[in-house]
Amino acid sequence: MSETLRETPPREAANGRLAGQVALVTGGGKGIGRAVVERFIAEGARVGVLVRSETDVDNLRAAHGASVCPVLGDVRDWEANRQAVETVVTTYGKLDTLVPNAGVYDFGDRFEDIAGEDLAQRYRQLFDVNVLGYLLAVRAGLDALRETRGSIVFTLSSSSFFSGGGGTLYVGSKHGLVGVVRQLAFELAPDIRVNAVAPGGTRTNLGGLPGDERQLAGLDGFDAMVAKTVPLGFLSEPEDHAGLYVTLASRAESGFVTAEIIRSDGGLEVRGG
Ligand code: NAD
Numbered sequence: 001m002s003e004t005l006r007e008t009p010p011r012e013a014a015n016g017r018l019a020g021q022v023a024l025v026t027g028g029g030k031g032i033g034r035a036v037v038e039r040f041i042a043e044g045a046r047v048g049v050l051v052r053s054e055t056d057v058d059n060l061r062a063a064h065g066a067s068v069c070p071v072l073g074d075v076r077d078w079e080a081n082r083q084a085v086e087t088v089v090t091t092y093g094k095l096d097t098l099v100p101n102a103g104v105y106d107f108g109d110r111f112e113d114i115a116g117e118d119l120a121q122r123y124r125q126l127f128d129v130n131v132l133g134y135l136l137a138v139r140a141g142l143d144a145l146r147e148t149r150g151s152i153v154f155t156l157s158s159s160s161f162f163s164g165g166g167g168t169l170y171v172g173s174k175h176g177l178v179g180v181v182r183q184l185a186f187e188l189a190p191d192i193r194v195n196a197v198a199p200g201g202t203r204t205n206l207g208g209l210p211g212d213e214r215q216l217a218g219l220d221g222f223d224a225m226v227a228k229t230v231p232l233g234f235l236s237e238p239e240d241h242a243g244l245y246v247t248l249a250s251r252a253e254s255g256f257v258t259a260e261i262i263r264s265d266g267g268l269e270v271r272g273g
Contacts, residue, residue, distance in 0.1 A: 016044025027102025
């Protein structure tokens with residue numbers, strides 16, 4: 001490996017592992033994304049956040065002032081992603097880390113229960129957020145990330161590796177993102193590192209497709225089901241995963257890491273039969 005490809009990690013200030021860095025998180029108004037935003041700011045970063053509701057914009061501003069730059073938009077929309085990157089770069093001068101994170105869930109709906117005539121629409125509703133939304137964010141961020149030799153940290157899922165944590169559409173979308181991580185890591189090296197965190201069951205209000213009012217944490221018995229399934233024996237909170245995003249975003253801590261997916265799922269790999 002040529003020495004020119006190897007960069008000296010910049011010194012990060014003692015008061016934060018991401019001091020001086022700038023990030024953009026999609027779907028960062030709530031849940032896991034919000035925990036990542038808060039942790040990045042606590043580690044010294046300034047963070048742009050692409051959110052869907054005015055309430056999220058107001059809440060983020062009230063909590064974090066000038067350290068946060070919320071942008072209102074839908075991740076399925078190219079213009080919203082482009083605008084989010086432009087706003088972050090204009091406001092903070094650069095972009096070091098992109099966290100594509102916004103997602104929707106299918107609540108484990110069984111494939112054979114989806115009517116054939118509804119399938120194409122349900123597929124688009126889910127894949128457009130979970131997969132296309134990630135791709136649009138990456139495409140929008142490419143130039144800015146290249147300039148900083150930055151990184152991407154995707155939110156994947158235990159459903160990227162296992163069945164049973166969702167229905168065929170959700171599990172299919174999250175498995176598909178494994179390929180996205182790997183191919184992008186290959187294509188974007190050596191300029192941009194591409195990694196992911198794959199949380200398991202987490203207490204959030206993850207929602208469903210349009211018209212579906214269910215929310216993950218509101219499901220009867222969700223806590224107990226997760227606690228029973230995972231070796232570590234509890235349902236995680238969004239904050240439990242956030243430090244891993246910091247590690248993958250930090251050049252000092254993971255400057256030689258790309259194409260990596262860190263599981264934060266209580267040990268599903270080693271659960272008994
Ligand atoms: P959440 O509902 O709290 O967060 C998802 C965010 O995405 C919300 O803020 C929502 O407004 C936003 N969003 C959804 N559709 C959008 C759109 N079209 N445009 C813009 N924003 C949109 O749920 P969460 O659990 O924090 O989910 C975050 C990510 O974590 C998702 O990708 C999800 O698949 C993944 N995940 C969640 C769990 C879990 O158990 N909660 C486990 C593994 C992975």
